Amino acid sequence: MDHLSSAARIRGGIVRLNRRLRQERGAGSLPPAQLEVLGHLHRQGSATPGEVAAALRQRPQSLTRVFAELEADGLVAREAGTVDRRRSVLSVTAPGRLALERDMAERDAWLARALASLSPTERGVLELAAELMERVADTETPG
Numbered sequence: 001m002d003h004l005s006s007a008a009r010i011r012g013g014i015v016r017l018n019r020r021l022r023q024e025r026g027a028g029s030l031p032p033a034q035l036e037v038l039g040h041l042h043r044q045g046s047a048t049p050g051e052v053a054a055a056l057r058q059r060p061q062s063l064t065r066v067f068a069e070l071e072a073d074g075l076v077a078r079e080a081g082t083v084d085r086r087r088s089v090l091s092v093t094a095p096g097r098l099a100l101e102r103d104m105a106e107r108d109a110w111l112a113r114a115l116a117s118l119s120p121t122e123r124g125v126l127e128l129a130a131e132l133m134e135r136v137a138d139t140e141t142p143g
Helices: 003-025 032-044 049-055 060-072 092-115 120-137
Strands: 076-080 088-092
Touching: 003 092, 032 049, 032 060, 032 088, 032 092, 049 060, 049 076, 049 088, 060 076, 060 088, 088 092
Parallel strands: none
Antiparallel strands: 076 088
């Protein structure tokens, strides 16, 4: 199997699993865009709106409403930057962390039940694949 065919097969599996994980989110879960911003801030720490947008490969203007909604709901806090007071810095609040953890817990519970049907070897292969997918996701490609 060549690299292109392999890539298409892996992408297809990721897309299908991602779709299923989205379906397993409970009622009242955060919208995907809010979840993505919260997840980024949780993993990477405080950041300016521009830094968050760049990391998510979006334009800052595209996320303005998302930032405002998260702030209005008390899930993120916005403070003046320490270096440049005109630039705001976003950080996850305690309620934001709880909302994110609750959302992840619902999907993790479904995935744990699904993984229980696999052999220990198969689960080990998926754990290795998860590590490799993280590395691939962090790969910078020219162009």
